[in-house]
Every structure is written in structure tokens, then in C-alpha cells.
Amino acid sequence: MAEASTAPAPAVRPAKHRSSRPDSLRLLFNNKLATAGLLVFALIVVTALLAPVLPLPDPDVTAPADRLMRPLSEGHLLGTDALGRDILSRLVWGSRVSLAVGVSATLIAAFFGSLIGLVAGYAGGRVDTLLMRGIDMVMAFPYILLALAIVAVLGPGLLNALYAIAVVNIPFFARNIRGIALGLSRREFVDAARLSGKSHAQILFIEVLPNVLPVIIITMSTTVGWMILETAGLSFLGLGAQPPQADLGSMLGDGRKILFTAPHVSIIPGVMIFILVMSINLLGDGVRDVLDPRLKSGALTRPVARTAVERRQVPEGATPAPGAVLDVQGLRTEFHIGSQVFRAVGGVDMRIGKGECLGIVGESGSGKSVAAMSIMGLVPTPPGRITGGVALFDGEDLFSVSDERVRQLRGLAVSHVFQDPLSTLHPLFTVGEQLVEAIEAHQPLSRSQAREKAAELLSLVRIPNPVERLKAYPHELSGGMRQRVCIAMALAGEARVIIADEPTTALDVTVQAQVLSLLDTLRKERNAGILFITHDFGVVSAICDRVAVMYAGQFVETGETGEILRAPAHPYTAKLIDCVPVLGEPDRRLDAIEGRPPVVNDLPVGCAFAARCPRAEDDCRAGPIALTEFAPGRQVRCIHPLIGETQNV
Amino acid sequence: MSDAPLLSIDGAERVFGGGRTLFGRTRPGVHAVQDVSIDVRRGETLGVVGESGCGKSTLARLIVGLDAPTGGRIVFDGRDLVAEAGRDLRRLAREVQYVFQDPVASLNPRKTIRTILEAPLIHLLGLDRKARAGRLAELMEAVNLAPEFLDRYPHEFSGGQAQRIGIARALAADPKLIVLDEPVSALDVSVQAQVLNILDDLKQRFGLTYVFISHDLSVVESVSDRVAVMYFGRIVEIGPVRTVFGAPRHPYTHLLLQSAPAPGRRSLVSEDANTELPDPYNPPPGCAFHARCPRGTDLCKERQPVLESAPGEDGHKAACFHPHAGREAGKGEHVGQG
Ligand SMILES: Nc1ncnc2c1ncn2[C@@H]1O[C@H](COP(=O)(O)OP(=O)(O)OP(=O)(O)O)[C@@H](O)[C@H]1O
Ligand code: SF4
Ligand code: SF4
Ligand SMILES: [Mg+2]
Numbered sequence: 011m012a013e014a015s016t017a018p019a020p021a022v023r024p025a026k027h028r029s030s031r032p033d034s035l036r037l038l039f040n041n042k043l044a045t046a047g048l049l050v051f052a053l054i055v056v057t058a059l060l061a062p063v064l065p066l067p068d069p070d071v072t073a074p075a076d077r078l079m080r081p082l083s084e085g086h087l088l089g090t091d092a093l094g095r096d097i098l099s100r101l102v103w104g105s106r107v108s109l110a111v112g113v114s115a116t117l118i119a120a121f122f123g124s125l126i127g128l129v130a131g132y133a134g135g136r137v138d139t140l141l142m143r144g145i146d147m148v149m150a151f152p153y154i155l156l157a158l159a160i161v162a163v164l165g166p167g168l169l170n171a172l173y174a175i176a177v178v179n180i181p182f183f184a185r186n187i188r189g190i191a192l193g194l195s196r197r198e199f200v201d202a203a204r205l206s207g208k209s210h211a212q213i214l215f216i217e218v219l220p221n222v223l224p225v226i227i228i229t230m231s232t233t234v235g236w237m238i239l240e241t242a243g244l245s246f247l248g249l250g251a252q253p254p255q256a257d258l259g260s261m262l263g264d265g266r267k268i269l270f271t272a273p274h275v276s277i278i279p280g281v282m283i284f285i286l287v288m289s290i291n292l293l294g295d296g297v298r299d300v301l302d303p304r305l306k307s308g309a310l311t312r313p314v315a316r317t318a319v320e321r322r323q324v325p326e327g328a329t330p331a332p333g334a335v336l337d338v339q340g341l342r343t344e345f346h347i348g349s350q351v352f353r354a355v356g357g358v359d360m361r362i363g364k365g366e367c368l369g370i371v372g373e374s375g376s377g378k379s380v381a382a383m384s385i386m387g388l389v390p391t392p393p394g395r396i397t398g399g400v401a402l403f404d405g406e407d408l409f410s411v412s413d414e415r416v417r418q419l420r421g422l423a424v425s426h427v428f429q430d431p432l433s434t435l436h437p438l439f440t441v442g443e444q445l446v447e448a449i450e451a452h453q454p455l456s457r458s459q460a461r462e463k464a465a466e467l468l469s470l471v472r473i474p475n476p477v478e479r480l481k482a483y484p485h486e487l488s489g490g491m492r493q494r495v496c497i498a499m500a501l502a503g504e505a506r507v508i509i510a511d512e513p514t515t516a517l518d519v520t521v522q523a524q525v526l527s528l529l530d531t532l533r534k535e536r537n538a539g540i541l542f543i544t545h546d547f548g549v550v551s552a553i554c555d556r557v558a559v560m561y562a563g564q565f566v567e568t569g570e571t572g573e574i575l576r577a578p579a580h581p582y583t584a585k586l587i588d589c590v591p592v593l594g595e596p597d598r599r600l601d602a603i604e605g606r607p608p609v610v611n612d613l614p615v616g617c618a619f620a621a622r623c624p625r626a627e628d629d630c631r632a633g634p635i636a637l638t639e640f641a642p643g644r645q646v647r648c649i650h651p652l653i654g655e656t657q658n659v
Numbered sequence: 660m661s662d663a664p665l666l667s668i669d670g671a672e673r674v675f676g677g678g679r680t681l682f683g684r685t686r687p688g689v690h691a692v693q694d695v696s697i698d699v700r701r702g703e704t705l706g707v708v709g710e711s712g713c714g715k716s717t718l719a720r721l722i723v724g725l726d727a728p729t730g731g732r733i734v735f736d737g738r739d740l741v742a743e744a745g746r747d748l749r750r751l752a753r754e755v756q757y758v759f760q761d762p763v764a765s766l767n768p769r770k771t772i773r774t775i776l777e778a779p780l781i782h783l784l785g786l787d788r789k790a791r792a793g794r795l796a797e798l799m800e801a802v803n804l805a806p807e808f809l810d811r812y813p814h815e816f817s818g819g820q821a822q823r824i825g826i827a828r829a830l831a832a833d834p835k836l837i838v839l840d841e842p843v844s845a846l847d848v849s850v851q852a853q854v855l856n857i858l859d860d861l862k863q864r865f866g867l868t869y870v871f872i873s874h875d876l877s878v879v880e881s882v883s884d885r886v887a888v889m890y891f892g893r894i895v896e897i898g899p900v901r902t903v904f905g906a907p908r909h910p911y912t913h914l915l916l917q918s919a920p921a922p923g924r925r926s927l928v929s930e931d932a933n934t935e936l937p938d939p940y941n942p943p944p945g946c947a948f949h950a951r952c953p954r955g956t957d958l959c960k961e962r963q964p965v966l967e968s969a970p971g972e973d974g975h976k977a978a979c980f981h982p983h984a985g986r987e988a989g990k991g992e993h994v995g996q997g
Contacts, residue, residue: 199766202757202775204752206775206778207779207781221769373847373850520914522918545848548919548922551923552924575922575923576923590851594904596901
């Protein structure tokens with residue numbers, strides 16, 4: 011199971027439960043168009059395969075007496091052509107030929123194209139340049155012209171048409187596969203394989219190829235239809251199948267001259283080509299959707315723009331604590347995946363006052379991000395849903411307001427800064443364009459006013475030479491600069507609460523120090539509240555007034571930062587502090603926390619930490635443990651807390 | 660144990676790009692690693708710290724032979740590492756191994772753990788089936804994983820478990836030197852401690868030598884005997900970890916230590932936003948840290964400072980014209996106030 015630190019972690023976790031993840035076939039049948047395509051295609055293939063045993067007249071025997079009979083004539087269901095041959099028979103045999111040629115051409119093109127792509131992508135450098143320039147040259151010719159030229163050189167004939175079609179399609183495969191192989195070859199597992207003593211050929215075919223295979227299959231399924239069409243095109247021009255052999259293209263070509271006197275001779279093969287190609291393309295799109303890993307997360311539908319709220323009981327008349335800008339009470343967020351329910355957040359209270367910074371600390375998967383994203387409804391539904399609690403912003407319950415109101419409040423009232431600035435910033439727009447857009451979303455300003463405001467925001471986040479920087483693209487900025495831009499965007503709507511989700515985790519220490527002190531200054535200058543999520547007690551010390559320690563979806567300890575660090579009350583907090591090395595104390599023994607946090611679809615009835623807790627006793631496992639206040643401003647969820655004992659930190 | 664260093668890097672340089680175009684124009688090159696000289700002694704852990712892009716990973720890849728330097732020499736156990744890696748990486752890979760930063764990305768998603776761990780046993784050691792089975796059991800035991808895990812796929816593992824598999828793979832061929840490139844930065848704090856403890860235990864058991872790369876100063880401090888601080892492709896300070904972190908001489912090391920958050924440390928010292936790294940395509944002629952350095956002078960702008968020992972401190976070197984004073988000035992400066 012992947013230990014993803016990003017929010018939808020619970021969505022990734024249940025990978026182990028095979029049964030709850032829809033398998034590929036089910037996904038395919040879930041797509042009605044693809045299923046229809048599959049059925050039609052299967053019917054055509056079976057008929058074509060059975061051609062020799064079906065009671066059909068010989069397709070090539072001419073009978074001048076019976077020429078140009080209309081469809082539904084006696085003995086000729088689809089009529090006859092200009093030479094009196096049975097069209098139904100020719101259609102079945104012709105489809106057989108067209109299918110065989112199309113599929114073989116696809117296989118040949120896929121084989122050589124993928125090989126070129128794999129080698130070019132893996133080898134890189136000169137080999138890559140050489141191969142890809144060659145491919146570019148092939149692609150520089152108009153498609154059908156190249157095929158014509160090849161057939162012209164080789165001479166007409168079905169086999170030559172097949173070669174031509176295959177060659178023309180090689181570049182398509184080569185380019186697609188090269189891109190993927192290039193990415194994979196830079197992946198660490200390829201280096202690891204080299205250090206395990208594997209040769210380049212072994213790496214290419216044993217390590218890289220299996221990862222490229224889905225892409226090859228996708229490309230094949232989406233091109234085979236085109237290839238059939240192209241074969242038909244060549245045959246239509248008389249360059250493919252030679253008389254008397256039938257294929258769909260040559261049948262169409264035969265009918266051309268008598269299009270007005272006997273339209274059925276050309277319309278029937280035309281319709282057949284249409285049905286065949288259409289069914290293959292529908293099926294191909296379905297296959298692509300199934301194999302595309304982005305669609306495999308278990309969600310069969312697109313997430314909606316706001317988390318579903320399905321509270322079991324709506325709390326009546328909840329009132330915000332005095333002085334709190336944002337007061338979240340009893341928040342519960344669940345993920346429903348298959349038959350499993352993951353209780354990612356199980357009853358959490360978060361209170362943030364003006365200019366106050368609340369830190370949430372915990373291991374990955376403890377529910378920090380989900381708790382934070384629930385506030386503005388940013389948890390994807392499906393599979394997420396909010397099942398309890400209220401989020402009072404200035405007394406207004408964010409969980410019961412309209413979608414329109416939430417959209418307004420996002421950015422204006424509460425805004426987010428995420429760990430990876432590149433995921434927030436669009437790579438193709440300048441920083442200025444994105445900032446202006448964020449500003450205009452909240453305020454009716456003219457373009458130039460908005461630009462001015464954008465420059466102001468950049469200088470607010472201490473970016474030197476802001477007017478020039480507005481023209482920069484995200485990739486032209488360093489990591490720290492990008493994160494500042496994200497903070498500037500979060501401030502675009504004068505947000506009163508900033509939710510910062512590990513905003514410095516990806517940054518270097520020197521840059522981290524800058525971003526932290528920037529956030530610290532901003533909250534003082536602008537009186538904005540900050541909800542700061544991190545796993546680092548050092549970072550917490552630098553910026554947070556109060557901390558909440560989260561474990562398995564619940565807060566297990568809250569209190570003032572300094573006090574918790576000095577005298578943690580919950581055994582988990584103590585362990586969490588003890589397991590990190592502290593600068594200046596190299597001899598400190600690192601006390602690892604044995605075991606792993608419980609999976610939130612199967613929480614114990616008692617204390618969730620009991621399995622790892624050195625102080626656990628029988629009563630800990632008996633029933634739920636409440637978060638109790640044991641000193642002013644300090645709460646703990648433990649019945650044998652560490653308070654009152656000496657700490658040897 | 661002989662006195663000769665296990666690994667000796669002498670003036671290593673790696674330039675990316677550069678050379679000439681088809682039409683004879685010179686292309687700009689990036690000096691990812693420049694004039695780096697380090698000796699790694701048998702049985703020690705050498706920490707390497709520095710910010711992203713300073714050339715730590717490039718240096719690591721040079722040491723394991725995944726990349727070749729464009730200049731300088733690297734000698735491993737008396738043999739020319741660069742020439743050997745160029746001929747056949749297998750011989751070197753038996754003795755020098757690598758642990759990757761992203762544990763999940765370093766495992767092929769479509770292979771079982773058994774296949775992944777068997778690869779070095781087959782290709783590097785040529786073990787037969789029976790010997791492999793025995794060795795696999797030993798490896799899993801060494802990194803504290805249940806043998807049942809062998810037939811699972813990488814995505815079924817947590818980050819910490821995946822990293823332990825990465826370590827097991829590096830151990831498989833029984834190497835002398837392991838280069839660990841940010842081995843714990845992708846891990847949760849609670850798991851980080853498990854992995855650090857396992858690394859420490861393995862080092863004692865198998866007499867390993869580590870080169871430990873990290874941007875986390877406290878982790879480096881807790882695992883290393885000596886530490887090298889890199890900035891912009893060069894080593895700016897090197898010495899025993901306690902001396903370097905206790906009494907840093909280079910202004911950059913100072914800045915790093917002051918910026919590092921620590922539990923209980925309320926305010927962090929931060930520099931102006933204006934301080935950007937120098938342009939790698941157009942490096943300054945003098946000290947690369949000059950634009951950010953509070954102690955810089957005109958001399959620093961013109962000339963490149965060389966790595967020199969502090970008077971009376973043989974093992975502690977810094978590349979700076981105006982270094983901070985030794986011991987007394989730095990005392991306690993970086994220790995948190997909590
Ligand atoms: N293949 C490459 N081509 C061009 N430049 C490169 C290449 N690999 C690295 N570089 C450059 O070399 C320099 C050092 O990179 P390196 O990956 O060694 O940094 P690092 O210290 O390991 O950073 P991080 O902590 O982010 O991994 C950077 O300027 C980087 O952009
Ligand atoms: S309630 Fe019991 S098991 Fe839970 S943390 Fe406290 S002592 Fe440990
Ligand atoms: S050489 Fe000069 S600029 Fe460079 S670090 Fe030393 S004092 Fe600063
Ligand atoms: Mg690196």
C-alpha cells in the first residue's frame with residue numbers, strides 16, 4: 011500500500027482489497043458504447059472466421075446472367091454485382107480479408123514502431139536523435155501519398171498494400187512509445203536494475219517493456235480501425251486486392267462506376283466499412299479508458315466540484331466560540347469505496363482565531379489533509395463525503411450553504427496553499443495571468459487595476475522586482491519563489507483563513523525559513539488565521555501558537571506548542587517527538603514507533619494507539635476514549651497520560 | 660584495516676551539456692559537480708548536505724558508476740572506478756551499491772519483491788536457485804521484513820517497507836560501500852527512525868561504509884562521522900560532524916544551521932528573499948556564495964576560494980576567504996533554545 015501523503019490517501023490504501031476494486035472487464039462493460047462496439051466487432055469477426063463453413067456461394071464465381079440483382083432477391087440476400095457474384099458472400103469474404111490485412115498491418119507497425127520507440131527512448135542521445143529524425147522524415151510526407159509511393163515501387167497487390175500501411179503507421183507508434191520509454195528510462199528502478207547487474211537489453215525488455223505494454227495495446231486498439239480504412243482506400247484505388255479477390259475497398263471500387271444505376275453494389279460495402287471501423291473505434295476508446303491508470307482509482311464517475319455532505323444528524327444551533335474566525339466542530343469525513351468505509355476523519359474540532367496559527371501534526375495517512383480539505387468541500391466525491399459536524403465561518407455553516415456560496419467563499423474567505431506549488435500553478439500561463447485571474451474571480455476590477463494588485467501581492471510576499479516577475483512562467487522560478495506565488499494567490503481574495511498543507515516540505519531549509527517567516531509576518535500584518543499542516547515539530551515550533559496531534563482520524567492531544575513539546579501528555583505525542591533527530595543532539599537515541607497506524611476502515615473500539623502503546627492496559631481497549639481537558643487549554647485522549655511524570659527528552 | 664581510504668575522489672568534475680553544436684558553436688554547459696575531492700575511510704559514514712540542485716545526487720551517481728565524470732579521478736579500493744564502470748558495471752556493483760531517494764519509484768511496479776531482490780543475486784553473484792533462497796531469507800531478516808512479503812508487488816508496501824526492500828537490494832551483493840541518496844526524506848518521521856536504526860545496525864553487522872546524502876541537517880548529524888557541505892557543485896566545508904555543525908567556519912554552513920527548524924526553536928533566521936542561486940550557465944568568477952554572503956568582500960567576487968584547513972584543525976576545511984572563527988565563536992549557536 012502506498013503511503014501517499016496527499017489528501018486522497020485513503021482512496022489509494024484499499025488497493026489490497028482486490029475485490030473492492032473494479033476489474034478491467036467490469037470497467038469495460040460499464041461503458042455502454044464500448045460494450046456495443048465489442049458486440050458488433052465480435053459478431054463481424056466470428057462471421058468472417060466462419061466464412062469457409064457458412065452456406066455461402068463461391069464469392070468469385072461469375073454469373074453474367076444474374077448480374078446486378080437487387081438486394082432481397084431470391085438466393086441472393088444482398089443482391090449481386092456487375093459480374094453476377096453474390097454480394098453477401100463477397101462481403102463476408104471481403105471483411106475477412108480486410109480484417110486480416112488491417113490486423114496484420116497493425117501488428118507489424120506496432121512491433122517495429124514500438125521497437126524503435128523503446129530503443130530511442132531508452133538510449134537517448136545520438137541514437138534517439140538519429141531514429142527520431144528518420145521518423146520525422148517519414149512523417150513529413152502526406153500519409154496517403156507515402157503509401158501510394160510505396161505501392162507504386164513494390165507494385166500493386168494486397169500484401170504490398172499491407173506493407174505500405176504498416177510502414178506509414180510505424181511513426182505513430184514510435185513517437186507514442188518513445189515518449190513513455192523516455193520517461194520510464196529516467197525512473198529510479200531502471201538505475202536500480204543496472205546496479206543489480208542487468209544488461210541494457212535485459213533492462214529494456216524485462217524492466218521497461220512490461221510498463222509500456224498497456225500503451226502499446228491502447229495505441230493498437232485505437233489505430234486498427236484506421237488501418238482497415240486505409241487498406242480499403244488503397245484497394246479502392248485498385249492498388250490493394252486484385253481481382254477477382256474481394257476486400258471491402260475493392261468492392262467499393264467496383265461499385266463506383268455503376269453508382270447511379272446500381273447503388274447497392276457500393277453502398278453495402280461502404281456501410282460495412284463504416285460499421286466495422288466504428289465498432290473498433292468505440293471498443294478502442296473503451297479499452298483506452300480502462301487501461302488509463304488515471305481512471306483506475308476505483309471511482310467510476312468523475313468527482314463533483316464539492317464534497318457531498320450527508321450528515322447523519324445536523325447539529326442544531328451550533329454557535330461559534332467567541333473570537334474564532336473559523337470554528338469546526340465534530341467534523342467527520344468518510345470514504346466509501348466498494349463495500350468499505352474509511353473513517354478518515356472521525357470527529358475533529360478546529361478553532362482558529364484572528365491572526366492565530368493552529369498546527370496539525372501527524373503521520374501520513376492520519377487524516378490531516380482530509381480534515382483541512384473538508385472545510386471548503388475540496389475532498390473528491392465520490393468516494394468522499396462529510397458525514398458529521400459543522401464548519402462555522404463567521405457563524406455561517408459552510409456545510410449547509412449553497413454550492414454557489416461555497417464557490418464564492420473559496421479564496422475569498424478561506425484559501426489553500428499546497429505542498430507542491432507546481433500542482434497549483436498552470437505551467438502554460440505566466441504568474442501574472444494566473445494572479446490576475448485569481449484577483450478577478452473575487453473582485454470586479456479592470457485589467458490594469460488587477461495587474462497592479464497582482465504586482466502588489468508579489469511584493470507583499472517579498473518577491474523582488476514584482477512587475478518584471480509577473481511575466482515569468484512558473485518553471486522560470488525557483489521552488490521557494492513558486493511557493494511565494496502560491497501564497498500570493500491565496501491572498502488574492504483577502505482570505506481571512508489560510509490553510510497551508512505542508513507548504514514547506516518540498517523546500518530547502520534556507521528557503522523554508524524564508525517562507526515560514528513570510529507566513530508569520532503575513533498573519534500578523536493581515537490578521538489572517540492559519541491552519542498549518544506539517545509532520546515536523548521543528549516547523550511547528552517556528553510558527554504555530556497551538557498544536558493538535560492527529561492519529562487515525564482524531565486529535566489525540568491539543569495545547570499550546572511550547573507546553574506540548576515540553577511535557578507531552580499522550581504517549582503517541584511523546585513517541586513522535588522522540589523519534590526525530592534534533593540538531594545539536596547527535597547522541598540522542600532515536601526511538602522508533604513500532605508497528606503502523608491502524609487502517610481507518612477497521613478501527614478498534616478502544617484507543618486506536620493501543621497496539622503500539624507501551625502504556626496500554628486492558629481498559630484502553632474496552633471502549634472509545636474521550637478527549638478530555640486536563641489543564642487549561644490542554645486536552646488529551648488517553649486514560650493513562652504521561653502527565654506528572656518526569657520526561658527524559 | 661588498512662590506512663588507505665576506501666574511496667578517493669580527486670578533482671571530480673561533471674559538466675552537463677557543453678561541447679560543440681553541429682555548426683561548431685560552443686554550447687553552454689552546467690557544472691553540476693566541480694573540483695570535488697573527498698576521501699572516504701573504511702567503516703565511516705560520510706554525510707553530504709546541501710540544498711537541492713547543488714550536485715549531491717550527481718556526485719552520488721558518479722560514485723556508483725551510473726554516470727561518468729567529465730574530469731578528475733575516482734579511485735575505489737585502489738582501482739580506477741571510472742574505467743572499470745565504463746567497461747563493466749557489474750564488477751563495481753558487487754562492491755558499491757546505491758539506495759534511492761524515492762523507495763517506491765526505485766522498485767519496478769510490475770515485478771514481485773522476489774524478482775527484484777533476486778536480480779543482483781543472479782546477475783552479480785551468479786547464485787543457483789538454492790543459494791538464492793537462503794540469501795533471500797537472510798536479506799529479509801536483515802531488514803526486518805516478514806518472508807511472506809517476497810511474493811507481493813511494490814504498491815502493496817508502505818514507504819518505510821519499500822525503502823527497507825531498497826536497502827535489502829543494495830545489501831544483496833554484499834557490497835563494501837553503500838551510497839544512500841536521501842534515503843529517508845520520502846518517509847514519515849516515525850518510519851524514518853526505523854530505517855535509520857536498521858541502517859545503523861547493518862553497518863555494525865556487515866562492516867559497511869556509507870556515503871549518506873541528505874538535506875536534513877539533523878539526520879546527517881545523527882548518522883555521520885564526518886560531513887561535507889556542498890554549494891553550487893563544490894564542497895565548501897568538510898570535517899568531523901561535531902566540529903562542522905558545532906563551530907561552522909563557512910558562512911553558508913552557518914546560514915544552513917540557523918535556518919534549520921528545531922522543536923522548541925521559536926524564530927528562524929531567514930535571509931532576504933532577494934537571494935537567488937547563481938545562474939548555472941553563467942557562474943560567477945569568484946565565490947558562488949557571494950550574492951548571499953554577509954561577510955563577502957571584493958576579493959571574494961574575483962577569486963575562487965580553495966578548501967583549506969583551519970589553523971590547528973587538520974580535518975576541518977572550509978573554502979572561504981573570511982571564515983568564521985573556530986570553536987569559541989560558534990559555540991552553541993545552532994542549538995535550539997528549548
Ligand atoms: N541530466 C542532466 N542534464 C542537465 N543538467 C543536469 C542533469 N542532471 C542534473 N543537472 C543539473 O545539475 C545540478 C545538480 O543536480 P543534482 O541532481 O545533483 O542536485 P541535488 O543536490 O541532488 O538536488 P536534489 O536535492 O533536488 O535532488 C543542477 O543544476 C541540475 O539542474
Ligand atoms: S489510552 Fe491507553 S493505549 Fe491509548 S494512548 Fe493512552 S495509555 Fe496508550
Ligand atoms: S569567500 Fe567571501 S563570499 Fe565566499 S563565503 Fe567566504 S566570505 Fe562569503
Ligand atoms: Mg537529489
